[in-house]
Amino acid sequence: MRRLTLLLSWLLLLSLVLAACGGGGQQGAGGDDAVARGKALYEKTVIGPNSAPGCITCHALEPDKVIVGPSHAHIATIAETAVPGMSAAEYLRESIVNPDAHITAGFPAGVMYQNYGKDLTEQEINDRVAFLLTLK
Numbered sequence: 001m002r003r004l005t006l007l008l009s010w011l012l013l014l015s016l017v018l019a020a021c022g023g024g025g026q027q028g029a030g031g032d033d034a035v036a037r038g039k040a041l042y043e044k045t046v047i048g049p050n051s052a053p054g055c056i057t058c059h060a061l062e063p064d065k066v067i068v069g070p071s072h073a074h075i076a077t078i079a080e081t082a083v084p085g086m087s088a089a090e091y092l093r094e095s096i097v098n099p100d101a102h103i104t105a106g107f108p109a110g111v112m113y114q115n116y117g118k119d120l121t122e123q124e125i126n127d128r129v130a131f132l133l134t135l136k
């Protein structure tokens with residue numbers, strides 16, 4: 001009987017340890033983590049190995065405020081219908097890696113930094129897209 005009790009408490013301990021370890025395995029899978037990382041990256045003034053200008057130096061988050069590029073206040077909503085056949089996420093990604101593919105009405109081509117697609121990692125681009133998708 002004592003052995004059985006010992007075995008049972010050992011099993012209980014083991015399951016507690018396993019449960020504790022399992023909880024930490026969800027990082028980096030998008031969601032809130034990606035949004036928080038994307039916001040922090042978006043707000044940096046200098047980014048990438050070539051010290052490119054950061055997004056916030058040209059884009060404001062306040063509605064209708066133009067710094068150099070258009071305000072991103074409702075960019076998630078704008079992105080949904082910006083290009084027929086393209087999802088909001090696809091449009092935002094393309095606007096970052098290939099800025100001249102679609103020019104926002106009223107703004108000049110060739111002004112947005114053109115090499116983010118090479119300078120930034122896939123994750124850095126994904127995180128920014130995740131953040132921009134929250135700006136409905």
Ligand code: HEC
Pocket residue numbers: 053054055056057058059068069070075078082092095096099100102103104107108109110111112113116128
């Ligand atoms: C040097 C200034 C500059 C910087 C830096 C810059 N942009 Fe832009 N961006 C522009 C301009 C100008 C436009 C409008 C012309 C066009 O469509 O390319 C634009 C357009 C966009 C658009 C499309 C907006 C719309 O209303 O459809 C998105 C999305 C965007 N930028 C995201 C970013 C992100 C993300 C970054 C940082 C990685 C960034 N931009 C950095 C100048 C800039």
